[in-house]
């Protein structure tokens with residue numbers, strides 16, 4: 001069993017949730033939790049019984065959003081040991097997936113402190129586009145990376161750090177379109 | 182004017198000698214988290230829709246020449262309470278995008294010369310410290326801030342001795 005954790009603080013459908021649902025279709029037996037809605041106790045007891053953990057969250061101010069950090073703190077402050085494989089999906093508003101690197105480092109540092117086994121990530125740029133069904137035709141690269149991650153989760157193996165974004169649009173075009181909408 | 186955002190308790194705060202004109206923000210009092218609704222950009226033009234002491238912090242930042250952040254360091258990140266306050270300040274920049282330093286960032290709402298000085302306390306590993314630097318730098322590029330400093334200390338006393346005596 002795999003535990004998928006959605007850290008988005010959006011009350012309605014979030015991009016993080018969309019990416020987790022995609023992964024869930026590619027792996028056997030998994031449960032998706034929401035840090036906003038589900039109790040930490042339930043999530044942690046499921047983690048203890050799981051093989052792998054996938055954490056998906058948005059980039060807020062170049063770091064994991066507050067809701068996600070609260071969960072990291074809870075585990076660290078209560079000396080809970082998470083000796084599981086951790087896979088990560090971070091999405092951000094800007095076009096380049098590279099913006100997510102500082103947030104990923106925070107997760108890697110945290111993994112060391114709670115004895116979790118960091119196993120790879122997909123860092124997604126233009127999350128609001130990639131997470132929208134309408135734009136699937138320009139998000140193929142993103143989903144290719146999510147396929148690779150899903151595969152590695154299913155096989156319990158170490159994945160890679162993959163940086164990805166939507167195609168077709170270059171930076172200038174992306175700015176223009178985003179500014180109009 | 183200086184704006185100082187900190188996560189210190191009463192006892193630790195008493196060790197700092199701030200100026201009378203400083204605007205002091207206790208991040209521990211911020212109870213409402215950003216919910217990612219973007220209404221500070223769309224509906225309320227820059228103010229957070231939660232009505233509390235933090236909804237208009239962007240105005241204070243606009244009038245400041247220096248922002249000081251005093252935060253516990255955690256895995257190479259700000260403490261949760263500091264993060265919560267920073268997320269509530271999204272309206273400081275405009276929703277529009279532009280290319281700066283070859284990467285996409287938001288258009289700036291204000292053309293001021295804000296300087297950001299950060300002081301982290303609590304033992305931080307080399308990796309934590311490196312990431313704190315990258316994080317503050319990334320924040321500054323987003324905010325259009327050119328001058329910034331990242332200082333890491335083990336103990337609060339070292340900050341007060343070095344900078345706020």
Ligand SMILES: Cc1cc2nc3c(=O)[nH]c(=O)nc-3n(C[C@H](O)[C@H](O)[C@H](O)COP(=O)(O)O)c2cc1C
Nearest residue numbers: 008014015016058059060061062092093094127128
């Ligand atoms: C307060 C706040 C801060 C944000 N900071 C950043 C940022 O620093 N860089 C970035 O690229 N996107 C930033 N974003 C945009 C989100 O990462 C983006 O909207 C993401 O797709 C939301 O994902 P979700 O739907 O899973 O919550 C920010 C959004 C909010 C509300």
